[in-house]
Amino acid sequence: MPRLPRRAVPYLLLAPGLLWLAFFFALPLYFMGRVSLEQGSIYEGFHFAWDFGNYTDVLSRYDAQLVRSFYYAGVATVLALMIGYPLAYAIATRGGKWRTALLLLVVLPSLTTYLVRTLAWQTILDDASPTVDVLKFLGLAPEDRVLATTGAVIAGITYNFLPFMILPLYASLERLDKSMLEAAYDLYASRRKAFLRVTLPLSAPGIVAGCLLTFIPAAGDFVNAQLLGSSRQYMIGNVIQSRFLVLTDYPAAAALSVLLMAAILAMIVIWVRLAGSEALIGAEAK
DSSP: OOOOOHHHHHHHHHHHHHHHHIIIIHHHHHHHHHHEEEETTTTTEEEOOTTTTHHHHHHHHHHHHHHHHHHHHHHHHHHHHHHHHHHHHHHHHGGGHHHHHHHHHGGGGGGGGGGHHHHHHHHHSSTTTTTHHHHHTTOOOOSSSSSSHHHHHHHHHHHHHHHHHHHHHHHHHOOOHHEEEEEEEEETOOOHHEEEEEEEIHHHHHHHOOOOOOOOOHHHOOHHHHHHHOGOOOOOOHHHHHHHHHHHOOHHHHHHHHHHHHHHHHHHHHHHHHHHHHEEEEOOOO
């Protein structure tokens, strides 16, 4: 049996992954882009017409939902970082023999269906909920209602995507070189300075990964706005879902989907320009 050239081995190893991406990512993306340039209706049929007016039309009609989606996703990402970093730091540095159990508790809610978890929040934030009564007593909730508000939607998004923030942070903090901290203490650095100048910069790859893993799916989410909000809190995902499944306006829905992906990709490219590709892939700058 003839031996394969050495140059061909890496390509053969990459072939399964490339075929998977081509079939389940590149091909659907092509059809999505094609549909976004079509004209017609569900009754007359759709035909490809290079209609770029679909993009300008949906952008002018649904710009508020698009901006709202990024706003909600950005606030939820910041809240998830503020909650997740101390928790990941505590598990990584103080977890001890309970580290695995604590990580299991972080992941455990994700084993429940996403829809069920959001419905649970609907019950928690209901007007008759004891939780809402406590929040009102502490002055942390509006007097009228909590459900069907911006805060409820952001709270649901933050909760549902919190594990995506905690796990990368934990992985980054857990493999920190402890000798770097010892060196900082030997140089008379306080715990605060050691954290700000050693721990925080070295955990930056985990922060970047967690923010991306949280922000990207949160920007396209529609379940939380549907169940925890009202039409005033609808995000771009709600519009896409409605255009695809209710109004059957496939070109408009496809155009919105392409615009959402393009906007997220543009943000990632800007981040790479500002922070470098090392921050994106989680590698330490040399």
